[in-house]
Amino acid sequence: MADDxxxxxxxxxxxxxxxxxxxxxxxxxxxxxDDHPTVAALLEKYPAEVQRFRLEAGDQYVVWxxxxxxxxxxxxxxxxxxxxYDMMSDVTAVDYGKGRPxxxxxxxxxxxHGRALRIRCPLPLDALEIDSVYDLWKAVNWLEREVYDxxxxxxxxxxxxxxxxxxxxxxxxxxxxxxxxxxGRFSRAxxxxxxxxQDVERFYLAEDLGRGxxxxxxxxxxxxxxxxxxxxxxxxxxTEGEQA
Amino acid sequence: MATKTVELAVGGxxxxxxxxxxxxxxxxxxxxxxxxxxxxxxxxxxxxxHPATHGVLRLVCELDGETVTQVVPHIGxxxxxxxxxxxYRTWNQIVPLTDRMDYxxxxxxxxxxxxxxxKLMGIEVTERCKVVRVILMELDxxxxxxxxxxxxxxxxxxxxxxxxxxxxxxxxxGLHESLTGARITTSATRVGGMMADLPxxxxxxxxxxxxxxxxxxxxxxxxxxxxxxxxxRTQGIGVISADEAINYGFTGPNLRAAGVPYxxxxxxxxxxxxxxxxxxxxxxxxxCYDRYLCRMDxxxxxxxxxxxxxxxxxxxxxxxxxxxxxxxxxxDAMSDMESMIHHFKLITEGIPAPExxxxxxxxxxxxxxxxxxxxxxGGTKPVRWRxxxxxxxxxxxxxxxxxxxxxxxxxxxxxxxDIVLGEIDR
Numbered sequence: 321m322a323d324d325x326x327x328x329x330x331x332x333x334x335x336x337x338x339x340x341x342x343x344x345x346x347x348x349x350x351x352x353x354d355d356h357p358t359v360a361a362l363l364e365k366y367p368a369e370v371q372r373f374r375l376e377a378g379d380q381y382v383v384w385x386x387x388x389x390x391x392x393x394x395x396x397x398x399x400x401x402x403x404x405y406d407m408m409s410d411v412t413a414v415d416y417g418k419g420r421p422x423x424x425x426x427x428x429x430x431x432x433h434g435r436a437l438r439i440r441c442p443l444p445l446d447a448l449e450i451d452s453v454y455d456l457w458k459a460v461n462w463l464e465r466e467v468y469d470x471x472x473x474x475x476x477x478x479x480x481x482x483x484x485x486x487x488x489x490x491x492x493x494x495x496x497x498x499x500x501x502x503x504g505r506f507s508r509a510x511x512x513x514x515x516x517x518q519d520v521e522r523f524y525l526a527e528d529l530g531r532g533x534x535x536x537x538x539x540x541x542x543x544x545x546x547x548x549x550x551x552x553x554x555x556x557x558x559t560e561g562e563q564a
Numbered sequence: 565m566a567t568k569t570v571e572l573a574v575g576g577x578x579x580x581x582x583x584x585x586x587x588x589x590x591x592x593x594x595x596x597x598x599x600x601x602x603x604x605x606x607x608x609x610x611x612x613x614h615p616a617t618h619g620v621l622r623l624v625c626e627l628d629g630e631t632v633t634q635v636v637p638h639i640g641x642x643x644x645x646x647x648x649x650x651x652y653r654t655w656n657q658i659v660p661l662t663d664r665m666d667y668x669x670x671x672x673x674x675x676x677x678x679x680x681x682x683k684l685m686g687i688e689v690t691e692r693c694k695v696v697r698v699i700l701m702e703l704d705x706x707x708x709x710x711x712x713x714x715x716x717x718x719x720x721x722x723x724x725x726x727x728x729x730x731x732x733x734x735x736x737x738g739l740h741e742s743l744t745g746a747r748i749t750t751s752a753t754r755v756g757g758m759m760a761d762l763p764x765x766x767x768x769x770x771x772x773x774x775x776x777x778x779x780x781x782x783x784x785x786x787x788x789x790x791x792x793x794x795x796x797r798t799q800g801i802g803v804i805s806a807d808e809a810i811n812y813g814f815t816g817p818n819l820r821a822a823g824v825p826y827x828x829x830x831x832x833x834x835x836x837x838x839x840x841x842x843x844x845x846x847x848x849x850x851x852c853y854d855r856y857l858c859r860m861d862x863x864x865x866x867x868x869x870x871x872x873x874x875x876x877x878x879x880x881x882x883x884x885x886x887x888x889x890x891x892x893x894x895x896d897a898m899s900d901m902e903s904m905i906h907h908f909k910l911i912t913e914g915i916p917a918p919e920x921x922x923x924x925x926x927x928x929x930x931x932x933x934x935x936x937x938x939x940x941x942g943g944t945k946p947v948r949w950r951x952x953x954x955x956x957x958x959x960x961x962x963x964x965x966x967x968x969x970x971x972x973x974x975x976x977x978x979x980x981x982d983i984v985l986g987e988i989d990r
Contacts, residue, residue: 407810
């Protein structure tokens with residue numbers, strides 16, 4: 321790094337740590353599946369897909385699953401009358417480094433049954449892909465985009481998978497991966513130069529403004545004839561309010 | 565040709581207004597066919613530097629006349645990668661990162677984070693600490709809702725509620741300051757307790773606030789709740805059904821306004837919330853007006869909880885009495901050898917955590933705030949610290965809510981979601 325200001329944080333710039341054998345995680349199950357109806361049901365219905373389950377932090381059940389049939393199982397969890405996990409609170413990922421698989425984590429909650437469940441799907445580093453569950457829960461739209469942005473995990477079938485927090489043209493990789501240095505991959509000089517050379521007006525070009533909007537209807541809509549102007553009742557109420 | 569018919573009809577002055585005499589109302593249903601004039605849609609950029617976006621949010625809107633046909637939000641302008649920074653900090657060093665996310669209700673974030681760490685480590689905080697944290701969280705719920713109230717009222721043209729609510733917020737700033745020394749960046753909590761116990765006279769200061777605050781709330785209520793302009797701007801705007809609200813990930817007042825009585829304080833209680841007597845306000849239409857009503861009522865319920873919490877506040881220590889978790893007093897650290905060693909170990913190494921992960925969801929002012937922590941065996945830093953930001957998910961619904969509304973309604977919808985960009989971008 322062409323950076324003369326040394327600091328204790330420089331240690332974190334020691335590059336990729338992905339090399340070396342995958343350090344095996346603890347694979348034993350803890351807790352009793354009978355305590356959580358969903359864990360018991362999963363073990364019964366998808367015994368080959370459940371890798372293990374654990375009781376964490378006193379009362380939280382975590383199930384590790386194979387990623388191959390994750391969409392099918394999550395759909396079952398959402399629709400089965402005994403499960404009804406209608407609320408997908410969070411989708412995120414965990415990278416342990418040291419060559420271990422990156423795990424996609426789903427936090428689910430069933431409002432009818434008042435149960436919470438955490439599903440973790442380990443993805444090997446050479447195949448960071450999993451099915452999107454956007455068709456089941458619209459809530460994951462931005463959550464999956466964020467995981468893609470910060471971890472580089474591809475969600476198959478997501479309608480609008482592009483970076484969300486980092487700039488669209490960010491070239492340094494996926495920041496929350498363990499092999500990503502805290503200060504970024506480029507040197508300060510390189511980062512500054514890129515920032516200065518940026519074509520700012522690029523972000524305000526007409527063809528760029530609506531980019532990636534889901535579903536992509538901009539082009540078709542522009543060419544179309546006059547369309548109904550939305551909900552007349554709602555529009556009318558607003559106008560009335562302004563004149564009152 | 566379609567245009568001919570339209571010309572004749574418009575000649576009556578029903579649409580243009582100035583041409584015709586005695587037009588009944590510009591709002592009367594338009595009974596002639598829609599003119600085929602082939603209007604071109606327009607792309608309008610709002611933000612990121614615009615007061616009505618409530619932060620550095622950029623909305624790219626496609627308009628058909630004044631009607632929004634599509635909205636594309638762009639976020640990330642405040643991204644600081646707090647989650648990555650957290651991986652290089654010990655458990656207690658992360659606390660200052662948390663209040664910088666939702667700087668409108670910082671104490672809720674402080675509490676939520678340490679609650680998750682304590683749950684992971686199996687630490688049971690003292691009774692006094694629990695009640696103090698309930699007080700702080702409810703106080704900051706009011707704090708966050710007041711900012712929403714003031715700024716949203718401004719967005720629909722009402723200036724007075726802004727002044728009233730900021731006057732009350734100033735009192736809460738004062739309470740923050742006398743408790744922590746800071747007005748916004750409070751960093752009040754520590755793993756196993758608080759940075760400091762409540763100072764002398766703090767509860768009187770709080771009581772003084774609680775005496776005056778409901779009066780202000782009533783005044784704002786009189787100004788807005790029955791106000792025709794406010795009703796016209798909010799009722800029927802940005803409607804979402806209960807099922808959709810759940811599916812789209814709405815939480816907090818936004819979800820409850822749609823008629824789903826889901827409140828983590830009641831449904832997944834923590835800190836003995838089940839023993840407090842309060843109600844969960846639930847709307848029925850899921851529009852901007854119901855979101856307003858829910859938040860107004862929530863502030864009243866928070867006042868109730870605050871009164872109850874103050875009444876039951878027990879004495880005793882505020883920090884757990886475990887030298888491996890809580891710092892010793894300064895006097896002990898300077899005079900007692902063992903305390904000094906504990907002090908040194910806690911500062912240089914931190915608190916070791918067990919292997920595992922923990923998700924703790926609490927009811928923040930904006931919705932379900934989840935803190936997800938993954939630790940290695942004996943780790944003094946998190947392997948992964950994830951914040952499930954409520955307004956991040958709430959904001960992602962705006963393209964659906966705003967479709968078919970006017971641009972001015974888009975501003976109202978955005979305001980009614982109660983977002984804070986510090987938390988969305990993290």
